[in-house]
Amino acid sequence: MQKKQSKKQGEQGKQGRQGERFISLLPCLIALASGIFMGLTVAPVGAWLLAWIAIVPLWVLVVTSAKRKNQSPPAPSSPSTPPALFWGIGYHGVALSWITGIHPMTWLGVPWLPSLLITLFCWGFISLLGGVFVSIWAAVMVRLNGHKPWLRILIGTAVWCGLESLWSAGPLWWSSLAYTQSPHNLVIVHLGQLSGPNTVTAAIAAVNGLIAEAYINRQDTKISSVSRQLLQVGEPAQRTGFSAPLRFVNKYLVIATGLLITLHLIGFILYSRPIAQLPEAALKVGIVQGNIPNRLLRSSEGFRRAQENYTNGYLTLADQGVDAVLTPEGALPIFQRNLLGTALVAAVKEKGVVAWIGAFGERGDSYTISLFTFNSQGEIVSRYDKSKLVPLGEYIPFEGILGGIVQRLSPLEAHQVPGSANQIFDTPFGRAIASICYESAFPEQFRRQAAAGGQFIVSSSNDAHYTASMPFQHHAQDIMRAIETDRWSARATNTGYSGFIDPHGRTLWISGYNTYETHAETIYRRQTQTLYVRWGDWLTPLLLISSGGAWLLIQLGHIEPI
Incomplete structure (x- = not known):
């Protein structure tokens, strides 16, 4: 008991x-x-x-x-x-x-x-x-x-x-x-x-x-x-x-x-x-979404497809009467010195339509992820270098400690470096606000460029190595940046989602996901300054x-x- x-x-x-x-x-x-x-x-x-x-x-x-x-x-x-x-x-x-x-x-x-x-x-x-x-x-x-x-x-x-x-x-x-x-x-x-x-x-x-x-x-x-x-x-x-x-x-x-x-x-x-849409401020921009899987970046087949997709897309948009064509981050995964011999730049010289081409810039023995402006003669007239790099993805934090454990996840063997924090991006259509991929999450990048006279946003990204929710969140970040700066935005990605956004954050067009697409839309250059652009985060x-x-x-x- x-x-x-x-x-x-x-x-x-x-x-x-x-x-x-x-x-x-x-x-x-x-x-x-x-x-x-x-x-x-x-x-x-x-x-x-x-x-x-x-x-x-x-x-x-x-x-x-x-x-x-x-x-x-x-x-x-x-x-x-x-x-x-x-x-x-x-x-x-x-x-x-x-x-x-x-x-x-x-x-x-x-x-x-x-x-x-x-x-x-x-x-x-x-x-x-x-x-x-x-x-x-x-x-x-x-x-x-x-x-x-x-x-x-x-x-x-x-x-x-x-x-x-x-x-x-x-x-x-x-x-x-x-x-x-x-x-x-x-x-x-x-x-x-x-x-x-x-x-x-x-x-x-x-x-x-x-x-x-x-x-x-x-x-x-x-x-x-x-x-x-x-x-x-x-x-x-x-x-x-x-x-x-x-x-x-x-x-x-x-x-x-x-x-x-x-x-x-x-x-x-x-x-x-209301948003003023003055005819003299209009700019017809075309976007090419090349849809090149990242796993092909290091192969000759990948580069061949990139040349073909972006050149054909450029020609299609040029025939539609666009003023400029925007390509994604790393659209052509080659160094700046090799760009001039590509079919895409040859097409720019032939058609005379300005192109923003994503490729790799050079800085001594290192390289940058860059967006180049090619004018109607096929000459590079400006360059923007990505200043916010993805840890582990694009550089190794505490490289002296982790370098032997985690290898750099980059398609190139050279050492990648960030661009300077105070860049300006002048184009044949006036000063632009440039952003490359991860930078969309940093509003100060956009505010500073808007305060310096940026009249519209060109955002170039490659989200191909993430799940589908990431590019949609990325698009949501770009919407916030367009609203905060009161600017029109053109966003080109490799596999989606590319799009056009007005200053009220309304998506005028958005691409499919994992699709090859071209699209043209008219955006407008603006010189307004919101309270945030003038004073920052007060x-x-x-x-x-x-x-x-x-x-x-x-x-x-x-x-x-x-």
């Missing part, structure tokens, strides 16, 4: 420990799920509405865990950090899952297993880095426990924007909160004309914060109400109102709704402004300074913290 009781107690104890472990893991699982929901806002799912609520569970977990910590003896480490880490991994891991498309890299001479390991390392590293940044944000929020909700919202929004600015200043950047709204919610993306993508990021963070504080405030009110009722010992529930429903209008939820509507109204005003410093000032006043006792 005693053995049975001992066994039963042991099973109950085991179940209790399992329940405790599950309860301890529950915050991390909730945070991971909400991070995954945020990751679903971009292609291929595109559930952009989730962005306005997907941070709420994390915000609630961080604030409430900090409150619980202060109500009991301090724990060795903050309980908010693991959920934040899981949220960041969930978001960036799902949003950037297209990275796995680089595997297998056997066409580059990388064996299957090392290719898989490199792919998993890239995916895991960027996901973990995203988790680290969110953990830093959570650590700041924990310090704000006991302060007014409005201060948490202000500082939480400011710190999130500041961390995104810090991250985007480095070599690894793609998945800002702002791009969760592109291309589906163009109205809110127009806030980028005010202070860049961080304006949209601030809007998303603030609305999520307000909803989260509404939930926290309502729960605190319920707990306080129940506590007061329980203290009234001996009084019937009817007299205390214990059974009556709690009547409570949550001001934070009202403010969140009002802010969301107001921000969309501002965006709609910007979106509704909102993030303003948020950081104002939130820091408010916190300092509270510390000095000029404002009550509660």
Whole structure:
């Protein structure tokens, strides 16, 4: 009998420990799920509405865990950090899952297993880095426990924007909160004309914060109400109102709704402004999507197909009366010195139509990924070198350490170097804003060139080695850049998606995927300057300074913290 009781107690104890472990893991699982929901806002799912609520569970977990910590003896480490880490991994891991498309890299001479390991390392590293940044944000929020909700919202929004600015200043950047709204919610993306993508990021963070504080405030009110009722010992529930429903209008939820509507109204005003289309500013641009698989880049067959596809495409568009033809990044995978002898340049000399040709520039013993302007005589009159290179894909970070482990994933043996950060790109039609592939994720590249007089955007990319969701996200990035700079954009890719975008972010035409295509569209040169182009990202410093000032006043006792 005693053995049975001992066994039963042991099973109950085991179940209790399992329940405790599950309860301890529950915050991390909730945070991971909400991070995954945020990751679903971009292609291929595109559930952009989730962005306005997907941070709420994390915000609630961080604030409430900090409150619980202060109500009991301090724990060795903050309980908010693991959920934040899981949220960041969930978001960036799902949003950037297209990275796995680089595997297998056997066409580059990388064996299957090392290719898989490199792919998993890239995916895991960027996901973990995203988790680290969110953990830093959570650590700041924990310090704000006991302060007014409005201060948490202000500082939480400011710190999130500041961390995104810090991250985007480095070599690894793609998945800002702002791009969760592109291309589906163009109205809110127009806030980028005010202070860049961080304006949209601030809007998303603030609305999520307000909803989260509404939930926290309502729960605190319920707990306080129940506590007061329980203290009234001996009084019937009817007299205390214990059974009556709690009547409570949550001001934070009202403010969140009002802010969301107001921000969309501002965006709609910007979106509704007419676009001038002056005949003298018109420029008919043709795009050739060559559809050359990257696995053929190093072969003679690949170069033959590239010559044939781009030359035939150029001739077709020239006969349609275009002013210029744009080709993708690395359309002809050869050095600059060999370009003049190609059939494509011979066609330029014959037809007299300007061409922007993607190839490799030379800089001493090194090379650059470049876009060359050939005038009507077939002469190179300008060159833009890609300045934002893809880590591991186009250069090896910490090459002295990793160079012997990870080989460069490039079709050329020479050493690749970035272009300078302050390039200008003059063409026979005026100054242009040039972008090559990965640079689409860096708004400052476009802002600087627009401020220097760039009148239209030419974006040249090659996304052939990724899954289909990546080129659609890439197109969404170019939409944001067109809106922020108030410029027309022509985007040429190797395998898709090529397209034309107007200054309101509307896609005039988009290509198929893994198809050979040519298309011509009229775009217009513009010299307008948005507030963002003139002043840059002024909102993030303003948020950081104002939130820091408010916190300092509270510390000095000029404002009550509660």
